[in-house]
Amino acid sequence: MNLQDFAKLLRARWLTVCITIVVVALGAVAYTLFTTPLYQASTRLYVSAAGGSTVSEMYQGNRLSQERVLSYSELLMGETLAKRTIDKLGLDISAESLQGNVKASTKPDTVLIDLNVVDESPVRARDIANALSDEFVVMVRELETPEDGSRPEARVVVEQRASIPDSPVIPKTSRNIGAGLALGLLAGIALAVLRDLLDNTVKDRQTVEEITGAGLVGSIPLDKECRKEPAIPFDGNNSAIAEAFRKLRTNLQFLAVDNPPRVIVITSSTPNEGKSTTAINIALALAEAEHNVLLVDGDMRRPILHKYLDLVGPVGFSTVLSGRASLGEALQKTRFPGLTVLAAGTVPPNPSELLGSLTAKNLLSELRAKFDFVVMDSSPLLAVTDAAILAAAADGVLMMARFGQTKREQLTHAVGNLEDVGASVLGAVFTMTPAHGNSSYYYSYYGEDSARRSSRQALSADPAAPSPQPPSTDVP
Template sequence: MLCSIAGSTIRRARGLWRNGSEGAELNLQDVLRSLRARWVTVGLTVLISVAAAAAITVLTTPMYQATTRLYVSAAAGGSVAEMYQGNRLSQERVLSYTELLKGQTVAQRTVDKLGLDMSAAALSANVEATAKPDTVLIDVSVRDTSPIRARDTANTLSDEFVGLVRELETPEAGTPPNARVVVEQRASIPTSPIAPKPARNILAGLGVGLLLGIGLAVLREALDNTVKSRQVLEETAETGVVGSIPLDKERRKEPAIAYESDNSAIAEAFRKLRTNLQFLAVDNPPRVIVVTSSMPSEGKSTTAINIALALAEAEHNVVIVDGDMRKPVLHKYLDLLQPVGFSTVLSGGASLDEALQKTRFEGLTALTSGAVPRIRANFLDPWRPRSSSARCGRGSTT
C-alpha cells in the first residue's frame, strides 16, 4: 500500500475565505479572524498613521485668529413704523457688508495703513465675515501666523471698513449717512492657535490608520492562499490528515527520537501517527510508506526516520530508504555509510541485500541514498524505485 503523509498534491485554496464553500460571502467572523491573524499589520498601520499625523502637526506653522464684532444701524425716524423699517434696512445691509469686508478695497486700505508685506488678495484670503442670523451684527475674523499681527489687522480692517461705509452711505456732504457701522467689540491677542489642532490630528490619524489597517488586513487575508490549519488542508486537498506533528526546532540537532525513554509531545504525536497508519486498512496493512513534502527543508527526512522508529518500537521490522538525490541526510542522522545505497542499487552496482545497513536501533534497517549521481534523469524512471521499494516491503513487516 502506498501512503503519502502529506496526502495528494495540495491544490491552491479557492475563494476569498476558506470556510469550505467557494465564493463565500464576507461576514463578521471572517473579519474578526483576519484581524486576529493580521493584528501586526493593523498595529503597524495605526502607528504609521499616528506618526504621520504627529509629524504634520509639528511641521505645520501655527495659525492664529483674531475677531472683531461690528454693529450695523440705519437712519430711522421716531415712529414705531420708521424704527421697524430702519431695522429691516440694517439687516438687509448686513449681507452686503459681509461681502465688502472680504473684498480687496478694504483689504488694500488695511495693507497701506499697517504697511503689511502682502497683497490685498492675500489678506482677503485670510479674512472671514459672518452675519449673525436675524441680527445686525457681523463677526470679522483675520487669520495670521503672528497673534499680534492678527489682532492689529482685525482692528485696522474694522476701522477702515467703518470709514468705507461712511463714504458709501453718505449721499451728499453735510447730510447724515443712511446707515452706519460701529465697532462693537475690538479684537484681542489670541492665546492659542486655531491650527494645527494636535488632539484632533492625532485622533484623525488614529481613525484613518485603524480603517486602513482593518482594510489592509482583510485584503491580505483575502488574497492569501496559503494553508495554515488542518481544516483548510483537509478542505483544499479533499482528503483526511493522517497525523499532525508539533514543530520542534531543536529536533534538528537530534532528529531521531529515543522512543524507549521519550514521552514528549512530539514522540506521542509520532506514536499516534503510527497507529493511524496501521489502521488505514486493517485487512491490508501498509507495506510501503512514502514520505514527501511540497518544498525542500520541510522535515521529510526527520519525519521518515521517526515514523520508522515508531514502527520499530511496535516490534515491526522496518527498512527506511533515503530517496533524496539532492541533499541526502539519512546517513548523517543514523551514522551510516553513504557511498553504497539506493543509487547504487538502481544503477546495478550492488544488490539490495548488499546495500542494506543495520542501524543502532533494534528492528530498523536502512538503505542510504548512495553516491549522488551527476545526471539524475537516469534515476527518474518511476518503475525502478518502485520495484526496489516493493522488494524492501516484501523483505520486512513494514
Template structure:
C-alpha cells in the same frame, strides 16, 4: 475576509499597528510643537436699510438687506476694503496676503456679518478684525451712496468689537494627537490587511483547506534546534514534538483499514520543508509501536538519511537498482531491529530513470511483502519528477507542507504533478507549525499543543 480573519490579522501584526499609531502620535505632537500659534478674533457688523414705517416697505427693506448681506461679506476680501486696512495698520503685506488672514460670513436669515482675522499676534488679530469692519462700513457707504448726493439707503454698524484673544486656536494639540492616532491606526491596519492579502504562503490549517480538501494527517511544531537533533523521537521521546510524530503514526494507521499496500512516498513541494526529518521520525515511531518498517532514501540527488541515522551510506538503493549490490548487502538494521534502512548509495547521473524503472517497482513490491510499512523519502515534486514516479507504485504519497514557507501555488503544483501520473495522496503533513501566535491554534489538534513551548524546524 471574515471577521475572524481580521481579528487574526490584528493579533499577528499588532506590534506593527501599535508602532504606526505611535508614529502618528509623534508626528502630530511634533507638528503641534513646531507650528506657529495662530490667534483668532472676530468683529460683527449689523446691516440695516432706511425705510418708512409702512409695514410693507419694512418687509421689502428687510428682504433687500438680507440679499445684500452676502454681497457685503464677499466684499471683505477685495482690495477696496483691505487696502485701507493695510494703510491704517502699516502692514508690510499685499491685499492678497491679507485676504488669506481675513474671512467673513453671514449667518442664515440674519443681517449680521462676522469678520474674523487670524494672526500669530493676538493684538494684531483684533486690530485687523476691527479695522476691516470699519473699512467695510466706509466702502459700503461709498458704494451705496447715490450720485445725486442723497444719503445711502444702507447702513453698516459695528455692533461687536473684536477682543484680544487669550489662547491660540491653532494648533489644536488634543485634536491633532487624536487625528494622528487615528491615521496611524488606519495605516497600520490597512498595511497589515494588505500584507496578509498579498501573502500567498501557507501558515495554518485554514490556508491548506483553501487549497485542497486532502486531509491533514498531522502537524509538527517549529524547532530552531531541529538541525542539531533531527531524530527527536529517539533523542527525546517524551517531548511533545516526539508525541506529534506518534500522533502522525496513529493517524497513518487509520488509513490501513483497506487492503492497499502500506507503502508511502514522503515528499514535498520544494526543498527544505522537512520531508526527510518527517520520514525518519515517522519510521522510528512506527518501529517503536512494534511494526516492521523499512525506510528507503530515494532522494538520489541530495540524500540525508545516512547522516541522520549515522550509518554507512556509500552503498545503497542506486547500487541495488543497477544490480551492483544486493538488497541484503545494503539494507541496514537500526535500533531494536524492527527498523531497516536502505540508504541512497552513490549519486547516479540518471536518478529519474532508475526510480521509474521496473526494477524499482519490483523492489517496492518485494519489500511490501516483507515489512508492515515501507516508507520512501523522495525528492521534492516541483523541481524533479522522481517523487511522482515513485508515488504511482505505492499506497499513496504523504506531502509535507512547511508553514510560513510553502506557497499556495506550490502546493497546488505538487498536487497536480501527482494527479498527472494518477498517484494517490494519502494526506498532508504540516511542518514548522508555530507554537505561539494566531497561527498556532491548529497545532493543538496534532499534539500536546503550543503551550509546552516545543517546536520543530524540520528542515531537510
C-alpha cells in the same frame, strides 16, 4: 464570511492591522509636526441703522441693520477692504492671499458680525484683524453717507477688538492623531482582508483535500528544536510536535484498512517543505509503536538523512542498486530501537534511471518483506521526476504541504505529476503550521465539516500512545 470568521481573520492578521495603524498614526504625527502653525485673532462688529423715535421706526431700523449684516460680511472678505488694510499696515502680501485668511460670519437675527483672521504670526493676526475692522468702519461710513452729506443711514462699531492669540488653531494635534488612528484601523482591516483574498497559499484543510483528492492526515507544528535536532526523542515526550507525529501515525494505520500501506513515499511540491524531517519522525513514531521500520533516503540529489541522524552517507540506496554493496552491508542500525536506515549512498549521475530500474522494484519488494514499514524520503516533485518514480513503485505517497508557503498551483501541479505515473496519494500533511494563533482560523473558517468528518474517521485509541488520547483528529 460571518462576523465570527471576520474576527478570526483579524486575529490571524493582527500584525498587518497593527503595523498599518502605527504607520498611518506616525504619518499623522509627521503631518502635524511639519504643518506651519496658524494663529487666529478675532473681532466682533456691531451694525446699527439710523432709527426713529417711534417703536415702528426703531423696528424698521433694526430690520435694516439685519439686512445689511449679510452684505457687510461679504464686503469684509472683499478685495477693496483687503487692499486698504494692506496699504494701511504696509504688508508684503497680495490682496488675494489676505482674503483667503479672512472669514466673516454672522448669526441669524442679530446685527453682529464675527471677523476671524488667521496668520503665521500671532501679533500680525491681531494687527490685521484690528486694522481690517477699523478700515471697515471707515468704509461703511463712506458708503452709507448720502451725497448731501447728511447723517449716514447705518454705521458699524468695533464692539470687541482682537488680542494676541496664545495658541495656534492649526495644526489640530489631537484631531489629527485621532483621525490617523481611525484611518489606520480602517486601512489595516482593509489590507488584512485584501491580503487574505490574495493569499493563494494552502492553509486550510478543505483546499488541501480538494487538491490532493485525499484526506489531511497530519499537521506538524513548527518547532524550533526540530531545526537543531531533526529526530525527535519520542521516549516520554509529550511535546506538541511529538503528539502531532503520534496522531499522524495513528491516522496512517487507518488508511486503506483492507490493504494497509507499508511502503510509503514522503514527498512535496517544492524544496524545504519539511519532507526529510517528517520522514524521520514518522519512522520514529512507527518505531515507538514497536514496528520494525526502515527509513530510506530516496533523495539521491540532496541526501540529508545520514546528516540528520549522524550516520554514514556514502553507502546506501544507490550503492545497493548499482551492485557495489549488498543490502546487508548498506543497512545501518540507529540509536533508536526499531529504526533501521538505508542512506542515499553516493550521488549517482542518473538517479531517475536508477530509481526506475527493475532492480529498484525488486529491492523494494525485498525491503517490504523484511520490515513492517518502509518510509522513503524523496526529492520535490516539481524539481525532478525521482519522487514520482519512487511513488509509482511504493504503496502510496504522503504529500507534504508547508502551511502558508506552498501555493495552490504548486500543489495541484505536483499531484498531477503523481497522477501521471499512477501513484496514489494516501494523505496530505501540513508541515510547519504556526504553533500559536492563526492556523486554527483557517481550519475552522474553511473546514469545519471536513474536520468533523475526519474526526469520525480517526481512531479512538492508539495502543502505542504514551497517554490516553481524546478521539483524535489530524489537526492540532
